[in-house]
Amino acid sequence: DDFFEPNDSQASAAAVDETYYWGLTASSSSDAEDWYAIELDAGDTINVDLLFQDNNVDLDLEFHSSTSILASSYSSTNNESISETVTSSGTYYILVEVWLLASGDTDYELDVQIQ
Numbered sequence: 348d349d350f351f352e353p354n355d356s357q358a359s360a361a362a363v364d365e366t367y368y369w370g371l372t373a374s375s376s377s378d379a380e381d382w383y384a385i386e387l388d389a390g391d392t393i394n395v396d397l398l399f400q401d402n403n404v405d406l407d408l409e410f411h412s413s414t415s416i417l418a419s420s421y422s423s424t425n426n427e428s429i430s431e432t433v434t435s436s437g438t439y440y441i442l443v444e445v446w447l448l449a450s451g452d453t454d455y456e457l458d459v460q461i462q
Contacts, residue, residue, distance in 0.1 A: 403453035
């Protein structure tokens with residue numbers, strides 16, 4: 348577990364700002380989802396880079412409103428990235444999740460930028 352735990356659901360999402368976060372962990376057995384909440388204004392563009400080494404476990408990245416997925420990045424290689432412009436002000440969510448069929452643990456970093 349990392350210092351944002353418990354953040355394993357949208358309801359318990361950890362609040363984040365525009366910055367670079369390191370020392371984060373994900374585990375297929377005990378921490379398959381990490382949720383982060385961020386406040387954005389209408390017209391903001393959020394850029395999120397998820398940095399990790401795929402040799403341990405594959406991670407995927409999603410960006411959510413309160414009700415739906417707005418952007419996603421699913422690959423079978425290192426790192427994921429999304430960019431999305433929001434049309435209304437409010438709370439949005441970043442989801443880092445262990446790929447469904449993956450098994451293991453990995454460290455990751457999250458770079459959140461707002462334009």
